[in-house]
Amino acid sequence: MSLPRVLAALSDPTRIGIVRVLADGRERGWGQLRAPVAKSTLSHHLKILREAGITRTRQEGTRCYVTLRRAELDERFPDLTRALLAAADAEDVGEVTADES
Amino acid sequence: MSLPRVLAALSDPTRIGIVRVLADGRERGWGQLRAPVAKSTLSHHLKILREAGITRTRQEGTRCYVTLRRAELDERFPDLTRALLAAADAEDVGEVTADES
DNA sequence: CCGAATGTTCGAAGAATGTGGAACCCCGGA
DNA sequence: TCCGGGGTTCCACATTCTTCGAACATTCGG
Secondary structure, three states, X not given: OOHHHHHHHHOOHHHHHHHHHHOOOOOXXXXXXXXXXXXXXXXXHHHHHHHOXXXXXXXXXXXXXXXXXXXXXXXXXXXXXXXXXXXXXXXXXXXXXEOOO | OOHHHHHHHOOOHXXXXXXXXXXXXXXXXXXXXXXXXXXXXXXXXXHHHHHOOOXXXXXXXXXXXXXXXXXXXXXXXXXXXXHHHHHHHHHOOOOOEEOOO
């Protein structure tokens, strides 16, 4: 979990969008993630986020659920996540939404 | 000056290093920037930073001087620069230093 | 057991990135 | 006027990224 890695992961609008959806701390199944990309592409983006240490993925049966690792991020990079999310909200970055569970 | 652009610019260790050197607000001639890259590569990195809106370049005769656009960054992305610089310092990202003028 | 749903992985194409060398431009000094 | 230092631009190369479709693995439901 290094800073350049995290920034690279977040430099893609789709991935910032995913993080924005997860910002409220709730866990989401990624069938609920509505992103304008193919299934394999979404899988790829989630992998980048996971390997950068930004998200955690939990498997349950055939489904996967993803959460933001907010506590770890805040410990390692104090205040960065908050500032980043605020900036992303201000610019409305990403076209990812989530279905209500 | 968009968030993904800024994050992409800062996802390279060399460029974070440059920003760290400029963090004190002082203007630097980029003959003073000691980065372990070729001249054309440094020029490239400075261009990325400039076009992302992170730095400003001033030309004086044959030399160029660069400053961090801290005020503009803070206005657009409140607190982001501070959090980013703190994280970069904590990890000691980048191998760029500056000669004393 | 078979089929549908859900992710992952693989292969590929196209674009972007980081890097350095060589040539070029511009200005200042001798 | 010529030379040299300082930057930029152009080209080339290797690497990485983004994207998708197709094939595969796994698990649940009927």
